[in-house]
Amino acid sequence: MLLVRGGTVITADSSQPADVLCGDDGAILAVGSGLERPTGAQVLDAGGLLVMPGGIDPHTHMEMPFMGEVASDDFFTGTAAGLAGGTTSIIDFVIPEQGGSLIDAWRAWRSKAEKAAADYGFHVAVTHWDERVSEEMGELVRDHGVSSFKHFMAYKGALMVDDGVLMRSLARAFELGALCNIHAENGEAVAWLQADLLAHGLTGPASHAASRPPLVEGEAAQRVIAIAGVHGAPVYIVHVSTEDATRAIAEARARGQRVYGEVLAQHLVIDDSVYKTDDWLSSARHVMSPPFRPRHHLDALWAGLASGTLQTTATDHCCFCEGAKRKGENDFTKIPNGTPGIEDRMSVLWDHGVRTGRLTPQEFVAVTSTNTARIFNMHPRKGLIAVGADADLVLWDPEGSRTISAATHHQNVDYNVFEGMTVTGLARHTITRGVLAWSDGDLRAVRGAGRYVERPCGNADMMASTLRAAARDPLVVA
Amino acid sequence: MLLVRGGTVITADSSQPADVLCGDDGAILAVGSGLERPTGAQVLDAGGLLVMPGGIDPHTHMEMPFMGEVASDDFFTGTAAGLAGGTTSIIDFVIPEQGGSLIDAWRAWRSKAEKAAADYGFHVAVTHWDERVSEEMGELVRDHGVSSFKHFMAYKGALMVDDGVLMRSLARAFELGALCNIHAENGEAVAWLQADLLAHGLTGPASHAASRPPLVEGEAAQRVIAIAGVHGAPVYIVHVSTEDATRAIAEARARGQRVYGEVLAQHLVIDDSVYKTDDWLSSARHVMSPPFRPRHHLDALWAGLASGTLQTTATDHCCFCEGAKRKGENDFTKIPNGTPGIEDRMSVLWDHGVRTGRLTPQEFVAVTSTNTARIFNMHPRKGLIAVGADADLVLWDPEGSRTISAATHHQNVDYNVFEGMTVTGLARHTITRGVLAWSDGDLRAVRGAGRYVERPCGNADMMASTLRAAARDPLVVA
Amino acid sequence: MLLVRGGTVITADSSQPADVLCGDDGAILAVGSGLERPTGAQVLDAGGLLVMPGGIDPHTHMEMPFMGEVASDDFFTGTAAGLAGGTTSIIDFVIPEQGGSLIDAWRAWRSKAEKAAADYGFHVAVTHWDERVSEEMGELVRDHGVSSFKHFMAYKGALMVDDGVLMRSLARAFELGALCNIHAENGEAVAWLQADLLAHGLTGPASHAASRPPLVEGEAAQRVIAIAGVHGAPVYIVHVSTEDATRAIAEARARGQRVYGEVLAQHLVIDDSVYKTDDWLSSARHVMSPPFRPRHHLDALWAGLASGTLQTTATDHCCFCEGAKRKGENDFTKIPNGTPGIEDRMSVLWDHGVRTGRLTPQEFVAVTSTNTARIFNMHPRKGLIAVGADADLVLWDPEGSRTISAATHHQNVDYNVFEGMTVTGLARHTITRGVLAWSDGDLRAVRGAGRYVERPCGNADMMASTLRAAARDPLVVA
Amino acid sequence: MLLVRGGTVITADSSQPADVLCGDDGAILAVGSGLERPTGAQVLDAGGLLVMPGGIDPHTHMEMPFMGEVASDDFFTGTAAGLAGGTTSIIDFVIPEQGGSLIDAWRAWRSKAEKAAADYGFHVAVTHWDERVSEEMGELVRDHGVSSFKHFMAYKGALMVDDGVLMRSLARAFELGALCNIHAENGEAVAWLQADLLAHGLTGPASHAASRPPLVEGEAAQRVIAIAGVHGAPVYIVHVSTEDATRAIAEARARGQRVYGEVLAQHLVIDDSVYKTDDWLSSARHVMSPPFRPRHHLDALWAGLASGTLQTTATDHCCFCEGAKRKGENDFTKIPNGTPGIEDRMSVLWDHGVRTGRLTPQEFVAVTSTNTARIFNMHPRKGLIAVGADADLVLWDPEGSRTISAATHHQNVDYNVFEGMTVTGLARHTITRGVLAWSDGDLRAVRGAGRYVERPCGNADMMASTLRAAARDPLVVA
Ligand SMILES: [Zn+2]
Ligand SMILES: [Zn+2]
Ligand SMILES: [Zn+2]
Ligand SMILES: [Zn+2]
Ligand SMILES: [Zn+2]
Ligand SMILES: [Zn+2]
Ligand SMILES: [Zn+2]
Ligand SMILES: [Zn+2]
Structure with missing residues (x-):
């Protein structure tokens, strides 16, 4: 289980502070403020971050x-x-x-x-x-x-x-x-x-x-x-x-x-x-x-x-x-x-x-x-x-900044059309079906983990x- | 407390079966399928009805x-x-x-x-x-x-x-x-x-x-x-x-x-x-x-x-x-x-x-x-x-039918521009801040119950x- | 020669009283007010009529x-x-x-x-x-x-x-x-x-x-x-x-x-x-x-x-x-x-x-x-x-009225989509290259007179x- | 009288070679090809020019x-x-x-x-x-x-x-x-x-x-x-x-x-x-x-x-x-x-x-x-x-070229918004009610000659x- 704590949850129609609990089956178990951390659950600090689908x-x-x-x-x-x-x-x-x-x-x-x-x-x-x-x-x-x-x-x-x-x-x-x-x-x-x-x-x-x-x-x-x-x-x-x-x-x-x-x-x-x-x-x-x-x-x-x-x-x-x-x-x-x-x-x-x-x-x-x-x-x-939905989340840092470049991107291609563009707003963590797949620059993508x-x-x-x-x-x- | 049970909750972006629990303070306490009936809670059967804001x-x-x-x-x-x-x-x-x-x-x-x-x-x-x-x-x-x-x-x-x-x-x-x-x-x-x-x-x-x-x-x-x-x-x-x-x-x-x-x-x-x-x-x-x-x-x-x-x-x-x-x-x-x-x-x-x-x-x-x-x-x-929102709900009967008329409406006026129009789809029950104010033709509106x-x-x-x-x-x- | 006399000449950009003289070669010889009638010229009274192309x-x-x-x-x-x-x-x-x-x-x-x-x-x-x-x-x-x-x-x-x-x-x-x-x-x-x-x-x-x-x-x-x-x-x-x-x-x-x-x-x-x-x-x-x-x-x-x-x-x-x-x-x-x-x-x-x-x-x-x-x-x-143009003219009676019907039309077909429509405004005379081909209900069209x-x-x-x-x-x- | 000879008359709907004869009363007397020069009429050569209103x-x-x-x-x-x-x-x-x-x-x-x-x-x-x-x-x-x-x-x-x-x-x-x-x-x-x-x-x-x-x-x-x-x-x-x-x-x-x-x-x-x-x-x-x-x-x-x-x-x-x-x-x-x-x-x-x-x-x-x-x-x-219209004409040189400047313009103002713009197409002669008022760079405008x-x-x-x-x-x- 993964508890995303302290972020602001943004959806297509609202914005409010809330925690999100992701279950081991890859679905969202709970959304709410001040969620209890279940035993064994990993906690991810989303302070200052926006939690979005x-x-x-x-x-x-x-x-x-x-x-x-x-x-x-x-x-x-x-x-x-x-x-x-x-x-x-x-x-x-x-x-x-x-x-x-x-x-x-x-x-x-x-x-x-x-x-x-x-x-x-x-x-x-x-x-x-x-x-x-x-x-x-x-x-x-x-x-x-x-x-x-x-x-x-x-x-x-x-x-x-x-x-x-x-x-x-x-x-x-x-x-x-x-x-x-x-x-x-x-x-x-x-x-x-x-x-x-x-x-x-x-x-x-x-x-x-x-x-x-x-x-x-x-x-x-x-x-x-x-x-x-x-x-x-x-x-x-x-x-x-x-x-x-x-x-x-x-x-x-x-x-x-x-x-x-x-x-x-x-x-x-x-x-x-x-x-x-x-x-x-x-x-x-x-x-x-x-x-x-x-x-x-x-x-x-x-x-x-x-x-x-x-x-x-x-x-x-x-x-x-x-x-x-x-x-x-x-x-x-x-x-x-x-x-x-x-x-x-x-x-x-x-x-x-x-x-x-x-x-x-x-x-x-x-x-x-x-x-x-x-x-x-x-x-x-x-x-x-929402409860029951797949726990596919991005923890967004609205103030984080990065400069796009083929030298640093993860795409398997030798150029980037945004080369040199400095953008503010980036994915600090990405969670796919409850699993942290990208965290602060560390790409933990698993070959074959995706589902049809x-x-x-x-x-x-x-x-x-x-x-x-x-x-x-x-x-x-x- | 009022438990709205067995309906289909429709919001601006989704439609799914769910119960809604309304608290005594007039807010929604829970939304989900198969909600437990808290002690003392009144149950309102929403079977076949759409539960909407x-x-x-x-x-x-x-x-x-x-x-x-x-x-x-x-x-x-x-x-x-x-x-x-x-x-x-x-x-x-x-x-x-x-x-x-x-x-x-x-x-x-x-x-x-x-x-x-x-x-x-x-x-x-x-x-x-x-x-x-x-x-x-x-x-x-x-x-x-x-x-x-x-x-x-x-x-x-x-x-x-x-x-x-x-x-x-x-x-x-x-x-x-x-x-x-x-x-x-x-x-x-x-x-x-x-x-x-x-x-x-x-x-x-x-x-x-x-x-x-x-x-x-x-x-x-x-x-x-x-x-x-x-x-x-x-x-x-x-x-x-x-x-x-x-x-x-x-x-x-x-x-x-x-x-x-x-x-x-x-x-x-x-x-x-x-x-x-x-x-x-x-x-x-x-x-x-x-x-x-x-x-x-x-x-x-x-x-x-x-x-x-x-x-x-x-x-x-x-x-x-x-x-x-x-x-x-x-x-x-x-x-x-x-x-x-x-x-x-x-x-x-x-x-x-x-x-x-x-x-x-x-x-x-x-x-x-x-x-x-x-x-x-x-x-x-x-x-x-959603949890925390005002428990203002309408339980909608999508197949219920009525004929609009000044003879039967509750508005304090002697005509209705829709006079004689038969419409399918009507409010079976209306809940305002957790209180049933309209139920199957029974208007229980309370003078002064509204809040600014x-x-x-x-x-x-x-x-x-x-x-x-x-x-x-x-x-x-x- | 045909002298169209006393009408109002209407073109795409103007409207003024004028006579029109049509030559034997089918072209317009003169346009103006009070044109002299050349010897031998036929005169067509256009009084009250509009002379248009x-x-x-x-x-x-x-x-x-x-x-x-x-x-x-x-x-x-x-x-x-x-x-x-x-x-x-x-x-x-x-x-x-x-x-x-x-x-x-x-x-x-x-x-x-x-x-x-x-x-x-x-x-x-x-x-x-x-x-x-x-x-x-x-x-x-x-x-x-x-x-x-x-x-x-x-x-x-x-x-x-x-x-x-x-x-x-x-x-x-x-x-x-x-x-x-x-x-x-x-x-x-x-x-x-x-x-x-x-x-x-x-x-x-x-x-x-x-x-x-x-x-x-x-x-x-x-x-x-x-x-x-x-x-x-x-x-x-x-x-x-x-x-x-x-x-x-x-x-x-x-x-x-x-x-x-x-x-x-x-x-x-x-x-x-x-x-x-x-x-x-x-x-x-x-x-x-x-x-x-x-x-x-x-x-x-x-x-x-x-x-x-x-x-x-x-x-x-x-x-x-x-x-x-x-x-x-x-x-x-x-x-x-x-x-x-x-x-x-x-x-x-x-x-x-x-x-x-x-x-x-x-x-x-x-x-x-x-x-x-x-x-x-x-x-x-x-x-x-204009002088030199083909003398193709219609002498239009803006107040003349007729009722359209297949019974009276000259088209070789057994119906008329305007059947029964009474219209005001009609061709009193039609001149094609200087020759009167339609005059007051008399159709004088000549087989083969048209030119490519x-x-x-x-x-x-x-x-x-x-x-x-x-x-x-x-x-x-x- | 002024005979504008040899130009191409351009109007809002046509373009054709024609001479234009301007009368002493300021109106156009004749338009046509090969017009006779009346006795005493001045001739203006419009060869290569466009004669426009x-x-x-x-x-x-x-x-x-x-x-x-x-x-x-x-x-x-x-x-x-x-x-x-x-x-x-x-x-x-x-x-x-x-x-x-x-x-x-x-x-x-x-x-x-x-x-x-x-x-x-x-x-x-x-x-x-x-x-x-x-x-x-x-x-x-x-x-x-x-x-x-x-x-x-x-x-x-x-x-x-x-x-x-x-x-x-x-x-x-x-x-x-x-x-x-x-x-x-x-x-x-x-x-x-x-x-x-x-x-x-x-x-x-x-x-x-x-x-x-x-x-x-x-x-x-x-x-x-x-x-x-x-x-x-x-x-x-x-x-x-x-x-x-x-x-x-x-x-x-x-x-x-x-x-x-x-x-x-x-x-x-x-x-x-x-x-x-x-x-x-x-x-x-x-x-x-x-x-x-x-x-x-x-x-x-x-x-x-x-x-x-x-x-x-x-x-x-x-x-x-x-x-x-x-x-x-x-x-x-x-x-x-x-x-x-x-x-x-x-x-x-x-x-x-x-x-x-x-x-x-x-x-x-x-x-x-x-x-x-x-x-x-x-x-x-x-x-x-057209015959009878005011003889207001411009004889346009479509190939003539000039550079616009306040230094040379005739407007009583110390600048020109088109300063320095070289334009091709200019008024070679301008005739106002039959009188030549501008000719090849010579401005002959007469104070008070205009009419209401x-x-x-x-x-x-x-x-x-x-x-x-x-x-x-x-x-x-x-
Ligand atoms: Zn594609
Ligand atoms: Zn494509
Ligand atoms: Zn209003
Ligand atoms: Zn208003
Ligand atoms: Zn066709
Ligand atoms: Zn077609
Ligand atoms: Zn102005
Ligand atoms: Zn203005």
């Missing part, structure tokens, strides 16, 4: 095969780095082979993830459509604890699906009570722009950003919102990076549609100036999709979080070292897409968000864990501090949407 | 002197009716005399409210500006538990303040950490339209709606949002009744401004058809400001609640019987403004909101109590179900706003 | 093969009916065979159109993409007077093109200085909805509207605007029928993009109540794409015209008689899409637009002829009244767009 | 008494400078004394303006409200050729009117068929910010901009649009400088409201960086209201012109020399507001607008003269090139608005 990163790609490379952080190193930053759960993406079985892919990912040091779940990608896909979606939901499916509107010739597949897959998922998440960029426009830029000899990383302008993301967001709207189904848009997509979500919500948006810590604080450099490698290391944006988009994203238009924060953690990035030296379309982030998300959010007044501490909790747990059906096991989190379908939002869709007269349209 | 109505006018009349529901009858409907707290409005002392008025209202059967707080109206007002605002905040101030942009010649007063009062309140709430209608436009309609011989109640068209509300909402934006201060708009004002709030939030909106149960389900009748009295009984609106506004309001653009629901409960309404028989501007609502708000919201899938049960709790408690600093005493709720300043939102405003360079503007 | 309908489908039928109005009957209503030119659509040659199709349409009684031009549809299409677009522009190309985002399995084709075709057209026009509906969503409705046994014409809800049009409009925005190319959206698409155009224009919108007379005055009937035939006769819409869309369309967001009016004139419509008796997807309109467009616009104050007489001229002539490069031959109008590329808007696109740094994005 | 500047303040100073350009020097830049007419503002007679003020301004070298009209300001104002508005319209009235929502304690006055004055003007123009800034907010900035010791010119942030303009624009909307009256917003106000206008137009917006050449090309300097005088010389804005607003203004949301360009020409500006050395609120611009408006617009592809040459004509003439009822005497232009009421837009307002059911609201 451990972070959940709903968007990571550990050891993902992509563009001929494999992401360098595996499920162990990646989750361990997460623990060092206060993140205690991830949801990673299962990507089936072209035309392949979703179940087979899910099994393969389950196997790879057994080494994880923290808990994990999976979204499963739908990259084509046929009867088997439809059936396997059902099986994943019924038997394997998968309640969300991923779709790519970009990556033409690889992962991209067209509107016909989206129509079918969203309908099927809605029928199952599962949520669809969407990478929203117009893949045809991107492909044309890539070819056009290459044809003009513009082969460097700056072309990556130029080939994926904001309107290409805004368009796709609008489109999938319309498609979901046809069904009355909720939809979740990953890595919203633009004012355009944020506004599309806000407008849909203003019409009563349940649309969710996720934003990456990286997109919140880094702008497109990273591509305006002669340092090829530095620029290539910032190649991700969507790319970094002009500064006014960052303001819109922060406001999106504070206003409730965007609900979650993530990292799209996907690490490629110099060797991999160099594959695209003569052709920006060959640079593996992705940046690291899992270790620093929470500090960056706190420093740039809470300390500036953009977010309250409660909102910080909501967007780093609680909303994610609710939307993706990990609630009430994850994302809150089954995520059931049909949360309150989904049920409300189903009710509402059922009530629609199919012959009456707005 | 008692409703909070942040906008009532009990026994208010207005337009030469006094509202017929007093603090006892009005709060008692609230208990019958599941509402356990109100925030009423102190309206000083023209140019008079805020403190004096607050004392007068405190005195009138001593008969209340449920807990209450006060917003204090600022209807003019001078040094004394500024000082008394400080005193109310420091010494009297007032943390919100009301402003009227309408009612020319009576309560209306101009933009200069708004600028000053919002600045002063922000400095104090207090929140301003605003009746947003352009009073000059209303006055002109009233005169114009009367001049054209259009003296009936339909002219009331015509004199306060949606754009007059939308304009005022835009304006006060801009004024608050100049200061970086949060602002709360009462009784939002239009798509126009809802959109204004959404746009402000999308820019990162903290703006809140309240919507009345009446405006959510009744449209402007009530004025299209030859029945003068029926039409006059629907005279309130803002008036009822064309139907598309209702959709926008519901979506505003679901999307988080609007946070609270209220009633603007203000009762005038036939005799009072008749004062305006020859001149619609003389019809006392106001409708009853406190008793039926929660049933109407559940039936039209939750049962249609517009809102989840959790969102219902958020918009009927939790958000209000947070915004107006009654949290964590009110608006949640001191509401401190400076919640998390306010502190974040202050931080953010302080960081602005006064010479840099967007 | 003859209408141009930029969207017709004469004798089009579609859905297994052929539209019943051919180039003679259709243009003759147009003359009876004051319309003196059309632009029709060349639809190549699947995968076929654009040039061959253009020749086929040229041949069919030789019987036309009024002048005509052609848009040519791009329904697939390959090198030959690209080359033939060039040839059509250079050698055949075609400066606009049509694209369908709907009609899956038939005319629909995907975003990849749109990207390519818009780029190619922009390079040529030609304008793309777009039928904007998401064809995948429509196809899914059609199948879903049929699967639910909803086989009647009301399902036609339900399968093409407003958001399906709004989405496609947004998308093609984004695609054009990638290139910096102007784009023209045909038959805008929704507030959604109108707003998409307005927002694009507010960003500086040159986007044009066309609205049909039918969509301006008929709403979706036409599908709420048990009269199958009546409902089927209103089957067109996009379908008729709830009333608030109509307001948005009128405002779009007055504000300059929408520039042109058309009819999508496409006639199918009862026999053809009956093909879809058991399956709404088999009802040939289309409604007649060419004969009544101008009267309907005048009556519902000018007489209500929605449009000024000058704006009426702009949206019925001048803007169309400019956008589609018929200006300054068409769309204005070559429309050059590169008007001022196109040149400005090219200038602006050329100045963009390909590596800088908004 | 002379510019109209609808917003100037010649020799205006303001803030204790008098603007240094008087009606002669100011209009002469305008001629050097291609502007042949102005509309200036009559500002009555506080509470004074509108007629008296109009007479005083008529008298001052007799020295003008170019034609002029007057808007008359309404700065308070009583019966006499209402009557004098009528007299000005009936007897004095005034058809527009000005209102200030800013300048508290001086020119500012409240919403009550706006309601009354807009109603009265609409009844008269006259147009209201509005300086839209929230004067209460400005006054509070001025006091606050001064209280913080921020006394320099940068505080001028900080005291008038964009939202203060956006708010006022929204408000007056709502007020006009109550009446159904058109309204014209002067010197729109923000995206906020531009969007407010666009949204109103999308609802069918007739709202016009004017933009200043200065605001189109100069941004707020002018206040970020240690050079007090330079910064003070850019003090005008509204102030210069962050760059993204400039993009919105350009797009506003191209899209038709904004219709006119002006300069708010109001000159104060160093001595006058120095009055505010210790207090930015004492710096006389205003900048020069009349001489350079057209060149700046051409260079930054037409040469970049933001505007077509035809749009340039529309926004520099034609739209203004139409909106303010100078059409068809001004703003077009009577501007009748009730143009087509106004008549349509009246029709539409009359049709409204006063009891039906949106």
